[in-house]
Amino acid sequence: MERRSGLILAIVIWLIGAGVVMMGARTWLPPLASEHGAGIDAMINFTMTATGGLILLGHIVLGLFVWKFSRQDKITFRLAGPRMERRWSLAVALLVAAIAEGGVLVIGLPVWAKVYDTASPANALIIEVTTEQFAWNVRYAGPDGVFGRADPKRYSLDNVLGQDPDDPAGRDDIVDLNMIHVEVNRPVLIRLRSKDVLHGFFLPHLRVKQDSVPGMKIDFWFVPNKTGSFELACAELCGLGHYEMRGVLVVMTPDEFRKWKEEKRNG
């Protein structure tokens, strides 16, 4: 009876281990479209491979123990000495720690530092994104490179960004809704603000995610390196329209981008 249960359980455990690894070996991440994203993917893939191996090993061992020791009526090993306990525990713990801590120190934090601690290059295209329930308001500085003044006190249905009509710097600003147009291979600096609640600026293909927090102005940058349209999703619960707060990042060649800007200014 115990032998049969042990065998069945062991088979299920082995199947689970094999199943996890088979599923994990598939490609899950959306196709990559940014420069720093390669580092994030390397981090995820390293952890996937390492933990996949450990999961497989763990399930094989667990299944083996369950099967083997369900077959004996008397125990064959009773109490380990403290030294043996320490050795086995520490060996495995250090292996796991090496994977976890080693991974984050060697692969992870350099990428993290590049994403968050490094100032954006001078040629970065600066875009203001102001989130509100449930839309992305996008603003470009225009040819003068200066954003016009904006003040929450001027918020209204017609003036969603609270722009100051008397400020000359603001006259050539380009304002757009839910569409962000950028140039391929040129760094993009996003200046993120929120008008009401928390939102999350999530570009899954570009491995970009940043919460927008009311009362804060958060700058971050990335380099899109593929042309095309990429969806922008909200990744922080923001209310009943959270699920339909969709934007699009359009990555264009420099020529296309110039044309788009001109059209936008004239139209």
Next chain:
Amino acid sequence: MAELAHGVHRPRSFIARYVFSTDHKVIGIQYMITAMFMAIAGGALAMIVRMQLAWPGEKWRLLGKMFPDGVEGDIMKPEFYLSLMTMHGTIMIFFVVSLALIGGFGNFLIPLQIGARDMAFPFLNMLSFWTIVPACLIMLGSFAVEGGAAQAGWTAYPPLSAVGAAVPGSQWGQTLWILGMALFIASFTMGGLNFVCTILDQRTKGMSLMRMPITIWTLFISSAIGLLAFPPLLAAAILLLFDRHFGTSFFLPSGLYFGNGLLPNSGGTPLLWQHLFWFLGHPEVYVLILPALGITLDMLPVFSRKPVFGYRLTVYCLYAIAALSMIVWGHHMYVSGMSPYIGEFFAIGTLSITVPSAIIGVNMIASLWGGSLRFPTPMLFTIGTIIMFGTGGFGGIFLGNATSDIQLHDTYFVVGHFHLMIGGVTLMAAFAGVYYWFPKMFGRMMNETLGKLHFWVTMPAFYVLFLAQHFQGLGGMPRRYFDFDKFEYLQKVAAANLHVSLTAFVLGAVQFVFLFNFFWSAFKGARSVKNPWCATTLEWTEASPAPHGNWGEQLPEVHRWPYDYSVPGAAEDFTPQTAPATVAPVTF
């Protein structure tokens, strides 16, 4: 003297015995049954969530009748969906797992396993339970108020949770949520004080700290973490209440614009809430998971007939986890706009938790080595716990790492991870514990056939369900979405939602087998002997069910650690803790 008085005085009336009882065993069972009731409610919410995700936009007649506001014209509204997932999380974390593991097993086991007559302060214990009951009612009742139950997620991030205009559930539902949580914290504090004092002060003769079963260690450490972590949340909840109703702006900065007007608030910041919430929230998950690990480690020796591997090391690791859990809350906030340097600190700190956790995992598997394994239902669930703990734990390495968390934060990867850990590990261990200690609670055994059926559906279904969510998360599927139709890139990964939902329905349905087994066996199950599992710990030296005041005239005296199985030279393959060294050698 006072202790003896407990033992002699046994209440007669039904109400004093089963309703307003001060007996820790009755209170433990009351907690357990309350947790089951709340689990039906919380589980039903999850089922409705999965219905929406499987068949978005479908018409639901019955739901339309039950919730005419939330399911208008038989079609679910997004705000109702948000209420469902918010309350599912809150109920499951605080009112099911906490109640079952800490309230249920904590109350039932602590005095019985350390050889005490009752908790240190039985009246406070009763008060603790009767504070939880109104909290449960408030949480459930919040579905009936204007605007529906809270909709800001179980994390209740402001401004969404602070401003009534932000979402309908932030009108009255959120206020009730805060009141319910405040009552929960009060109840947990009363219970936690009792647990810590009882364990430190009421142990019987010979029960030194290093002779306590690991379950007691974990309950002790969980209560201690809870006592340290809940107060700041209480402070934060009070301030959130003031922000909501009295015009203060602790969590609200200037320039908030809702509908068609600017709010007058200024000076606060939403990040403050996140820090305070996670200062509690992260230790809280250890509060839940540690007792589950303790139960697992205690179950393994019984069903492998040999001592647990690495007892001392496990205890030190529990301390290490407890200490680390208090300083890693920031790993929930990597992309929140917090300083990136702090993020690096939190990443390194978080990943160092893998060391004690991995040691505990190794100890579990190594405990099987050389044993003579038996597989009644409790042992099956114990093996299930180990599987969940392994996979779930490795998922944590992705999320604790700030770099991979950029992509995975707030996706279904997180959902899958914490369901495996604080859903899978805790529930599997709780099931193991219920099947195992049921004879001590009711003097009867639970039905094995039904138990095995329960396991063989629950474990695979649970695992597959939440493993799948990890992969959906890798595909970039954000959590807390009402519908995935709006995004093109999600079509492929969201297609699995139907299968995930079907698995969830099977998982939900099979829990009724357990509930039936529990209540049927309590009255009609086969009578149990005093020590059906041939176990060594103290509770099995008392009658099943144990009478009020435990052990009658003479408290037991302890002579050995709780894992003396298969002692060489002993007559039987288990030597109870009460057996003196003359009966069998003391081996630890």
Next chain:
Amino acid sequence: MEAAIETREAYWEGGRGPFGIGWSKLMMWLFIVTDGLVFAGFLAIYGFLRIASPNWPDRSHIFHLDFIALMTFTLITSSATMATAVGAARKGDRKTVGRFLALTIVGGAAFLGMQAYEWSSLIRAGATLEANPWGAPLFGACFFIITGFHGSHVLSGLIVLAITMARSAAGKSRPAGIELAGLYWHFVDLVWVFVFTLFYLI
């Protein structure tokens, strides 16, 4: 082999621990730690908001430090009278216990009265939870909530003391009970020292 792995634990005799203080005192200490952490949470929030705010009001324009010093002195004196009452209870001197418990209650009540006076004068000057005439609106919120939370602790302490006094007068209370009430009262006073320092001195 296995005999070598014997335990080196000191033998546990059962009963009181740790430090032989008994569960009730231990529980009171732990409760004080927990309650202290609620205050720590509040004060940490206050500290953060104050440092982050550019226009936090200048305390010297708002408070009359002489009056606050008198308030603080009253409360600390009540701690001293409480200590005397606890000492007398240990010796079994019920008369002294009653007298000094009464003095403690008078001290606590006087403190609450002075706090009520201070609140009302601030409210008259225009301070509310939402705004105040001196600067950052959060000043009023922090001040009223934290001193109010402390005041509610003083009030509950007074109720506990009144019950203890009544029980002591009836000869029903044990010295340990009076000691517990004393512990709580000292805690409430100690918290005030922090509140006093962080609001009025810095």
